Amino acid sequence: MVRPGAIVAALVALALLPALALAHVGIEPATAPAGSEATFTVMIPHGCAGSPTTEIALKLPASIRAAWPASASGWQVESTPAGEPADAGGETAPRLDIVRWWDGDLPDGELGELRIRLALPDEPGAVLAIPAVQTCADGETRWIQVPAAGESPDDLAEPAPTITLTAAAGDATSAPADGGGRTGLALGAAALAVALGVLALAVALRSRPRR
Secondary structure, three states, X not given: OOOHHHHHHHHHHHHHHHHHHXXXXXXXXXXXXXXXXXXXXXXXXXXXXXXXXXXXXXXXXXXXXXXXEOOOOOOEEEEEEOOOOEEEOOEEEOOEEEXXXXXXXXXXXXXXXXXXXXXXXXXXXXXXXXXXEEEEOOOEEEEOEOOOOOXXXXXXXXXXXXXXXXXXXXXXXXXXXXXXXXXXXXXXXHHHHHHHHHHHHHHHHHOOOOO
């Protein structure tokens, strides 16, 4: 027999799921087929201790083949190139290092959404960590932490947004044979890439124009 208290606890847990999912700046969808092009949404659920968000900066992994940030009402957008443009079906596509939306004014209690299209690497099983710096009218939050193998992003205070690359539809042979081991290695590589990327992002943000 199920106890009424257990039912209430389960309902409360379900009610809290959306709030937990929106506890930090993240990217949706969190998974995408390797080698594909997809549009992602950068979710901004809150400001900095009540202060409105004025800027979001992303450090894209070098493995991303091309990126196209979308303009957003009320925001300026700019990007820093990452080497020579990529070839996409006979056309040049921008390879970007840092993407920055700035001069915004997103109140603390409102959900903000910024969009970017990415050409993903053909690396099924890889986890792409994308460090993000959220600047507010008063203060900033650096979403740059990457979980170690076996650790959940929910265990981190300021986890970096991530995208997990899955096998292409119908391509079972490209899926990793050892999901746990492959994921652990991918997270380790992502952590190292984030550590290096954050240094570049910090330098770039110091020279950014102010309102």
